[in-house]
Amino acid sequence: MESCKAMLFDLDDTLLNRDKAVDRMFFMILERCYEDVTHSAITEMLQRFKEYDKRSYGDGDKTKVLESFFDEFPPNNRLPRNSIQEFWNDHFPACFSINPNIIDIVNTIKRQVKVAIITNGSTQRQKAKIINTNLDDCFDIIIISEEVGFSKPDKRIFDLALNKLNVQPEDALFVGDDIEKDIGGCQNANIKGIWFNPHMIKNDTEIKPYAEINSFDRLLEIMNWAVDKGEIG
Structure with a gap:
């Protein structure tokens, strides 16, 4: 394990389950803005809310998400347009929770190599998510795109993390869920992507990840495998 010097992680939908957080955000809005909604209507509304959210994923301003949703499903108590962004910033980070098993795995990895987060998004929301889930105590460095001025898949955000960690790209692995922004991006910086x-x-792209996992439990296995093959370090 000594030859692998760092493991870098994406945040949303990698360390944190964003889908569950979007569900919680929807029910918070439902409780605040709607009255006497039937179960069948809730199912349809949740699906549409998630579609609107997905369309705006990566955008800092979430006003369009709720404005579009409210236009399709007129609420009893509509949030004023000029307060939507503040409402989202204040409440969405609190909708996130962390799987304790992921914390345990990250801490196990941290005992052997340096660990970092590289995330796209607004500084306010991403920091709030990280602090609310206690991830700030787990990582050596955390890089947020809005703070540094460039975002994945730009190789500069990966280079910045490596420089801060004092690690060469061939000695690092990156873990992320987005095949283009995460895996394509880290490969642009000559980092192997999981x-x-x-x-x-x-995978309908031409990007070929170094490894693919469907559970965090495989990360230590992948690290050992990479070292054994002489592909790390």
């Missing part, structure tokens, strides 16, 4: 693919999505 594609976290719990939903077993088909």
